[in-house]
Amino acid sequence: MKIKTAIRGQFLDIQTLVQQPEDISGQVRHIEDGLLLIEDGKIIWFGTWQQGQQYLTEQFHVEHYPEQLIVPGFLDTHIHFPQTEMIAAYGEQLLEWLNTYTFPTEIQYQNKDHADRMAKIFIEELLKNGTTTALVFCTVHPQSVDALFEAAQPYNMRLIAGKVMMDRHAPEALTDTAEQSYQDSKALIEKWHEKGRALYAITPRFAPTSTPEQLDKAGQLKAEFPDVYVHTHLSENKSEIEWVKALFPEQNGYLDVYHHYGLTGKKSVFAHCVHLEDSEWNCMHDTDSAIAFCPTSNLFLGSGLFPVQKAWQKQVKIGLGTDVGAGTSFSLLQTANEAYKVQQLQGYSLSAFEALYHATLGSAHALDLDHQLGNFNVGKEADFVVLDLNATCLQQLRQSTISNIEDKLFTLLTLGDDRNVFATYVYGQKVYQKS
Structure with missing residues (x-):
């Protein structure tokens, strides 16, 4: 029997992809009393309540959210599942932070029971924060991938x-070999890629922790399985960039290392990219590669300020990433708040609608999923979040002074966090409800 759900409430999304930020406001779709019809996880109709009532048969189970705001599910374009338990670790920049905190934590994931326990917490945190899709780093251990999926x-x-x-x-307990990483990754691709809604990403941690032989094997995997993703780090920290140049002197900079081994492209997502050179921006554009902008992490590790304006100028796809655990929150609302501040420091005002774009349709585009996710267009998968605009006394006070939706959204993005997530739906089913 087909599962049919109808959601009534106030909806907000961005209707289509845009080329420039000033075009976003023209694509904002705000329906104060709307209706979303879902059948077997897919959107079959969307519009106003008045227009949609005629399609409501008795087969539909209607859920009404009269006081809330419903937006597409948030997409996190870069996060580390095994770093959940070491979030908020003090006092280091990237390379020292990896050695002091990250590697010792990740060693524990050779134990499947530990990985299972942490994966459950990780998924629950995503859903509690309204994140319905994420691009995720596991550890070197295949069982960590099994645990997460x-x-x-x-x-x-x-x-x-x-x-x-x-x-x-890296510590011996966290290293594989070029051949072993190829065999393990290939087996995991065959086991998990496109099983249900699971998708696989070839995941070299970053160029310094892979030999040329291993990067060659990663490129071989991408050639054999062109439909899978590539997910790694790029130009996060200035010391890291110098290290890459010393390790790969024959390549023309950091990005060229990945490009040389066939790891750039439409489904390649590079986290951070804080310090790209012009030639690298051009390569990102030419190869249709994407960037995960991770503001809370870049601030926490003192990495630098990512230039959103430059990404628009160069027409490079970007999405928002929390980068837990260098990032300090699972919440893409809080991440958008920090993104605004990072841009302010560079003389660019990130609008509320642009921030929503980067967290939803823009991130879907960065992940090559905008044909399936990111807004309420008919035919897409029904992942969405029901948001409470008045979750705290301060929010209630502020929201009571404004009436237009852009200011209401900006207030939510500035003051919001997991407390604002009233309910999360994945594939048309409610998977989280605020207690």
């Missing part, structure tokens, strides 16, 4: 993840 399966989440490939400059 197994935890996501009961919710039918569209999750993209992969086993870290790392064969040097």
Whole structure:
């Protein structure tokens, strides 16, 4: 029997992809009393309540949210599942932080029971924060990937993840070999890619922790399985960039290392990209690669300020990433708040609608999923979030002074967090309800 759900309430989304930020406001769709009809996880009709009542048969179960705001599910374009338990670790920049905190934590994931326990917490945190899709780093251990996909399966989440490939400059307990990483990754691709809504990402941690032989194997995997993703780090920290140049002197900069091994392209997502050179921006554009902008992480590790304006100028796809655990929150509302501040420091005002775009349709585009996710267009998968605009006394006070939707959204993005997530729906099913 077909599962039919009808959602009534106030809706907000961005209707189509745009080329420039000033075009976003013209694509904003705000329906104060709207109706979303869902059948077997897909959107079959969307519009006003007045127009949609005629399609409501007795088969539909109607859920009404008269006081809330409903937006597409948030897409997190870069996050580390095994770093959940080391979020808020003090006092280091990137390279020292990896050695001091990250690697010791990730060693524990050789234990499947530990990985299972943490994967459950991780998925629950995503859903509690309104994140319905994420691009995720696991650890070097294949069982960490199994644990994550197994935890996501009961919710039918569209999750993209992969086993870290790392064969040097890390503790022995966290390294594989070029051949082993190839074999493990290939087996995981065959096991998980496109099983249900699961998708796989080839995941070299970053160029310094992979030998040329391993990067060559990563490129071989991408050639053999062109439909899978590539997910790694790029130009996060100035010391890291210098290290890459010393390790790969034959390549023309950091991005050229990945490009040389066939790892750029439409489904390649590079986290951070804080310090790209002009030639690298051009390569990102020419290869249709994407960037995960991770403001809370870039601030926490003192990495630098990512230039959103430059991404628009160069027509490079970007999405928002929390980058837990260098990032300090699972909430893409809080991440958007920090994104605004990072742009303010560079003389650019990130509008509320642009921030929503980067967290929804823009991120879907960065993940090559905008044909399936990111707004309420008919035919798309029904992942969405029901938001309470008045979750705190301060929010209630502020929201009572404004009436237009853009200011209301900006207030939510500035003051909001997981307390504002009233309910989360994945593939048309409610998977989280605020207690």
